[in-house]
Amino acid sequence: MTTDMRTRIRAGDPDAFAELYDQCARSVYNHAFRLTADWSVAEDVMSATFMEAWRRRTSVDADGGSLRPWLLGIATNVARSHCRGNRRYRAAAGAVAAAGVPEVADHAEETAGRVDDRRRIAATVTALAALRRPEREVLVLCLWEGLEYADAARALGIPVGTVRSRLSRARGRLRKLAEAELARPARRKRELTRTNRQTKGDRDFVIRSAQEGNR
Numbered sequence: 614m615t616t617d618m619r620t621r622i623r624a625g626d627p628d629a630f631a632e633l634y635d636q637c638a639r640s641v642y643n644h645a646f647r648l649t650a651d652w653s654v655a656e657d658v659m660s661a662t663f664m665e666a667w668r669r670r671t672s673v674d675a676d677g678g679s680l681r682p683w684l685l686g687i688a689t690n691v692a693r694s695h696c697r698g699n700r701r702y703r704a705a706a707g708a709v710a711a712a713g714v715p716e717v718a719d720h721a722e723e724t725a726g727r728v729d730d731r732r733r734i735a736a737t738v739t740a741l742a743a744l745r746r747p748e749r750e751v752l753v754l755c756l757w758e759g760l761e762y763a764d765a766a767r768a769l770g771i772p773v774g775t776v777r778s779r780l781s782r783a784r785g786r787l788r789k790l791a792e793a794e795l796a797r798p799a800r801r802k803r804e805l806t807r808t809n810r811q812t813k814g815d816r817d818f819v820i821r822s823a824q825e826g827n828r
Contacts (some may be wrong), residue, residue, distance in 0.1 A: 616676055623673050627663055630670075634663060637681050640758065641688050647753045648692040650742065658695060663690040686768030687748055740790035749782035755780050
């Protein structure tokens with residue numbers, strides 16, 4: 614993004630905004646989905662982001678690099694209005710995670726490998742929903758969007774040191790939560806196996822007792 618492009622954006626050049634949209638729309642859309650866990654809401658956030666960018670065009674610095682961090686910062690603020698708390702995000706993320714995990718075909722090693730990857734992604738989505746909103750925002754900007762700490766700080770309007778500390782906490786929590794989510798099916802399977810064995814044992818005992826009583 615050249616200084617000339619920034620000058621055109623500041624001046625309200627429609628062609629410049631069209632170019633900006635072509636360059637950054639996909640990134641803004643993906644970012645919005647990661648923050649809302651809802652494709653439909655992500656579309657609304659993306660549209661509102663570019664409308665807000667047009668309204669705030671005069672706030673763009675005359676010098677600088679890509680305007681992508683600026684747009685992602687606007688998208689983050691817009692997404693907050695859609696997900697004020699974590700409850701709605703968790704519900705949407707849970708639906709996405711559940712829809713993304715198909716049945717495993719035992720006979721197909723390749724399919725099982727793909728499903729394992731899907732399970733890990735689903736576990737990560739579920740874990741992401743459990744993070745606090747500030748942690749999730751920093752994680753998405755720095756890890757998924759690849760912003761430098763300084764760019765993320767400008768996008769969120771917080772000090773660089775806060776970005777570092779939030780990211781460190783978020784990465785640790787995300788890893789632990791994702792590992793716990795991945796371990797959950799295994800624990801559930803063991804519980805079901807234990808229950809089935811107990812039920813079968815009780816049934817066998819009842820049958821034997823009845824047979825002995827009829828003798």
